[in-house]
Amino acid sequence: DVKVTQSSRYLVKRTGEKVFLECVQDMDHENMFWYRQDPGLGLRLIYFSYDVKMKEKGDIPEGYSVSREKKERFSLILESASTNQTSMYLCASSYAGSSGNTIYFGEGSWLTVV
Amino acid sequence: QQQVKQSPQSLIVQKGGISIINCAYENTAFDYFPWYQQFPGKGPALLIAIRPDVSEKKEGRFTISFNKSAKQFSLHIMDSQPGDSATYFCAAVESNFGNEKLTFGTGTRLTIIP
Numbered sequence: 001d002v003k004v005t006q007s008s009r010y011l012v013k014r015t016g017e018k019v020f021l022e023c024v025q026d027m028d029h030e031n032m033f034w035y036r037q038d039p040g041l042g043l044r045l046i047y048f049s050y051d052v053k054m055k056e057k058g059d060i061p062e063g064y065s066v067s068r069e070k071k072e073r074f075s076l077i078l079e080s081a082s083t084n085q086t087s088m089y090l091c092a093s094s095y096a097g098s099s100g101n102t103i104y105f106g107e108g109s110w111l112t113v114v
Numbered sequence: 115q116q117q118v119k120q121s122p123q124s125l126i127v128q129k130g131g132i133s134i135i136n137c138a139y140e141n142t143a144f145d146y147f148p149w150y151q152q153f154p155g156k157g158p159a160l161l162i163a164i165r166p167d168v169s170e171k172k173e174g175r176f177t178i179s180f181n182k183s184a185k186q187f188s189l190h191i192m193d194s195q196p197g198d199s200a201t202y203f204c205a206a207v208e209s210n211f212g213n214e215k216l217t218f219g220t221g222t223r224l225t226i227i228p
């Protein structure tokens with residue numbers, strides 16, 4: 001069965017802390033994505049990666065960075081967490097050229113910054 | 115700037131009724147339009163999708179209607195059931211040399227009442 005695993009489902013962090021959100025997929029997908037989901041705003045793309053060690057900015061990259069050292073793993077990093085980064089973060093992956101019809105999402109990581 | 119506009123934000127429909135969610139887009143380079151269904155605590159999952167060369171696609175009780183000239187598309191859920199209660203997202207994809215990127219609408223929270 002297809003699997004995108006986000007290791008941390010619920011986190012509470014303090015302002016200024018460095019936060020790592022980890023995502024692993026077991027489908028040998030080339031593409032990986034990080035979105036944040038907020039009520040009334042839908043899903044907004046933070047960063048994406050089409051290959052190992054490759055990354056591209058999405059629509060809202062400010063305050064975030066990413067790392068993709070291995071094909072199956074894509075990490076989202078908040079260098080200095082702020083309260084406006086309290087949100088639900090979704091990782092996703094897909095085959096290259098799949099036009100979105102094979103994109104799979106993880107179950108989300110709820111981050112609260114206090 | 116929201117590239118894909120979705121309405122309504124929330125919708126309550128009686129069991130057995132028709133649920134209709136609408137989306138509009140501006141970017142004519144979008145070439146694939148999926149709909150995602152998300153249950154509480156879960157990531158979004160692909161429900162149904164359409165390409166702009168057809169005006170309608172039906173899968174069971176779910177139908178997408180697509181109006182290319184108006185740049186609008188909608189999801190119809192026939193004979194709506196309590197199990198359809200979820201958040202629905204429309205999305206649009208711009209294929210880019212095989213590396214697609216999804217742009218999501220803001221979501222519609224659908225509640226089916228008995």
